[in-house]
Amino acid sequence: MDLDVHPVGERVEVEGVGGEGEPGSVGLVAVVAASVSDLRRAVAVAGELPRAAHLLVAVEYVPAHLGPLAPVPPGMDEWNDLYELRVRRVGRRGWVCEAFFPGGGPVAEMLSCLVHGARGRRRGPGTGFFGGLHGRGAGAWLPGELSARGAPASGPVEMDRVTPVSDVVLRLDEGQGLPFWEDVEVPALDRYTAEAAFLPPGDLRAAALHVHGPDPVGRIAPVDERLVNPSGFRTRVKGPVGVLAEEEGRVLLSDDRKVRVEVPRDGTVTENDLARLRDLRGVRVDWTGRGGPTMVRAVASLAAGGVPLVGGPVPVWAAGLGEELSELISSMGEEHLADALRREEHSVRLRRAALRAHGVRARWRALAAEAGLAVPPEPRVSVVLCTRRPGMVGFALAQIARQRHVRLEVVLALHGFPASLPEVASAVAEFGETGIPLVVHEADGGTVFGAVLNEAVDRVSGTLVAKWDDDDWYGPEHLADLLLARTYSGAEVVGAGHSYTYLQEIDLTVWRPARSEAISPAIAGGTILTDRGVLEETGGFRPRPRAVDSQFLLAAVRSGGCVYRTHGLGYVLRRSGEGHTWDTDLGYFLRHHTEQWTGWRPSALLEGAPAPLGDRPDQYTEHTGGHR
Template identity: 40%
Template sequence: MISEIRATLDEVLVERDLAVAVVACAGFDEPAQLVGGLRDSTVLVNLDEPVPELPAVADGIAVVVRTPADLSWIAGGTLTLPSSRRQVVHLVEAPAWWRPPLPFAAAGFATRALGSLRAGRHGDSGWILEAHFSAAVPAGWLLRSLTASSPAYGEEPLVDLRSANPIGFLAEPELGPVRLTVRDGAILDGATRVLTLPRSGRLGESDIERLRPFHSVTVDWHDAEPLAAARLVAGLAAAGVPLRAADVPAEQRALLGTALCELIETVPQDLLAREEHSIRLRRTALLAHAGITRLPSVSVLLATRRPGLVGFALAQIGDQRGVDVEIIVAGHGFDPAPLAGVGVTTLECAGNVPLGAMLNLAAERASGEVLTKWDDDDWYSPDHLLDLSLASRYSGAELTGTPAELIYLEGPDVTVRHRWRTETRQDFVAGGTLFLPRTVFDAVGGFRPIPKTVDGELLRAVRQAGGQIYQAHGLGYVLRRGRPELHTWQEGDDYFLDRAVSRWDGRRSASHASTSASSALDIAST
């Protein structure tokens, strides 16, 4: 890492023989040891400490950050860095799933002054961005454009949602439990240093990724500074790291809150129960400590040709919690109004109107910021829409959904579980869970007005437009599978049985199948 950083500085600053240069570092214990011998005219700044007065303009500036979290941290702060025509950002450690650090397009002088931009991988997991401007531009503009951040004011939350989130969660860990001790700025497994704890207590994406392979993490935090320790635990919980930190000191308990402290008393051994535990952890920590003051309103689009299932579907939508929900029901060949009740928007479509056209008509009547598709015969957790709202927020994806991980087969009356790699960017999610902002829906033209494969066509349109699709956890949704001829996906029961990693008689939700005493999902048993 040291050689990589010094090579960067030699290339873009030292060899250019600049009269005044600034090297600003964040996320490192000893920046001076990292950067090596700089020219006397170069100012070295540790952004993790109080920053001295800096020149207003520099001939060149290099910002060296350890993780994307450090980049977001300084970009969202109020620190004023010098203006310069030559600017370099070196991100040293980034997880494999992290996107390249490319600036977001923005109007204004800085964009007009941009002369050239070069980005490339550097080392095992790093990135370098080099920008040249025709006139001196504040370095803060480039940093904020890389993270889509604006200066943050007011009380600082314990969790930075951009770095501490469930992306990359492993449902099948490779290693057993680990016990970590926080001591002298390090996180130790026995006498072995596992991670360096930043002074703030905020772990970066790469730090969290190193802990993913463990079945669970037990934190012994009594030697840590209270606020840094609370940030560490809240960040791990928000990331969904199966976490145990019993006997929480009073000061940390006051910072974390009772609900989260109760969840970190134990971690189940059963892998399915462990994942449920992770889902409860992340949901609680994100809502309490990630600074989320408002979630978008959601319009649920229900298109159905089965009057007998309208009540079943509406009951589940009505059970959704934590989100502002609007319901639009489109009846295929019948009027759903008598079945829908007060507060539900309804429309009747002729029997020859294709499914895609029905959904578009329902979307025209929707006023929510987000649209989501709902299937009339499947089962949904009461936290289904809340979890998708959170996943959409922390992933930044244009479309979010879940896999069909739990499938109930009506013929043999069994529930099977398929293995999916969740909490990742994918090309596909279950059609009954499509969740996307109205702006994205309109941008891709909505659903194709066809009778079948409308879900797949919408996913394809988002991909072709350059959008990302994110697959959240699959334990809040159970797909009902009847006779094959009734489905677009016309595979027989054997197809699903042969690919199952688990199987249970009757219909089961994840909580019924696991050994946990309480349900993280609470899927209705109707």
């Protein structure tokens, strides 16, 4: 049976199983998928399958940046009846996993553990509520979520003692209408399946189609950001520019020689499709076809995957992309993709817009708000800033004050000097006008740097901790980019790559486009973002005067964690003559670079630099220039 076709909410009945005096499980269930994305989409539907004594799961192709098809056990005693587990590779990149439960095991739980293991130990931030599903293709709306439960077309939602198993239900209409929703406690939202959009133009059902909900972005299924994301992005490529177009009712992505990807009618783009496109300089979107949700969802997925997209003005029927993404696609010409830096800048802007508008987590938070649910607040980021230099406090606070798309607080550790110094007091007072919470800690000057960082971490109240250096430049979406990377990477620690360096002594900016969007412990120490729980598991920062960043990253990896490096275009490392815990000479930066410019010339994503807060010492104002 095709799990994409079987409606979520309808149990699969097997003759001779589950009845009175009959066995409670079948002998074998085999699930075959082309990609891990397909497997995640099947989790919600697999909840309708009977338990199985033998479960076989095969995935045809798993790209190199993902792990093997090995499950992460769900808990301490939930798999006590597991008898045997086999994992083997098939062909070049295929995997097969078999599990044997003599008493019968739940299929959906096993699939969830498998996709969790392939993508990383951590599941990423949740939505704060449980979603229910009904209809064909519903698995695409909440992929990989074991909490997603099927619901009858008219309700009510199943109860777990006194609590509904879902907080909101999404029903998919195939163009034939849906019955009245009878559950007065759990709200339901209706959307149309992708197939409904392909009804013949004269069909009365087609004429009656309309969007349930005010926001056109919510018309299509979301993008599974845990797999469809920038991981594997290549900075320097020599391939052609592909074309995404509709041809004879099919949506194809082709280059000048062959079809790279044929997009299915539901618009799904998988991680395997993205792997086939990484050598392209970009993709030009041809809007001249009939259009519809297939094209819209495919474009959103490519943008979320970091594929540089260009094209003319976006037509009205593609309003579901959202205004920001639509404007970005039409803002760049194909000729600009030949410049590696402009190409990556464009890719970053596209992925930001697509992930924020079309990611699963973002879409369900929007659906919950539409249904009238109280959406939990986003996690708070506690920025830890430790400095020995009073004159840099205003500079660093100005960088933090302009962060957007993030809830934050600041813990300012003054290492060896009081907050009463005029330049410090004025900067703190001006920062207070932003309304961002600020805690000031006066640390003893004789305490080593790593210990001061731990004292600062002890004073945070947020769930996430971001390390901040006092003399480096940060773009206004630096923290927001790290939060996105944390959501799609599944990593315990995320940070930016070290691409830009300003050599203050010789007034020179150097750029080295290191590999980004990959698992790597080589991140800039001033960009570390992690959970408070990870800091607790690793014991915090080592009480050493230097190299505390690299030692923390090493401890995170040794404890079984993962470090993910996102792009470095929104961060510039400053190298002056002294005062750095990373002790290396200027020759290192001059030897390891791709391009260099006289003066301070960062990426356009840095969006210039703000003037320092409070008193503004002349020696620092010269480094707050504008765009490159």
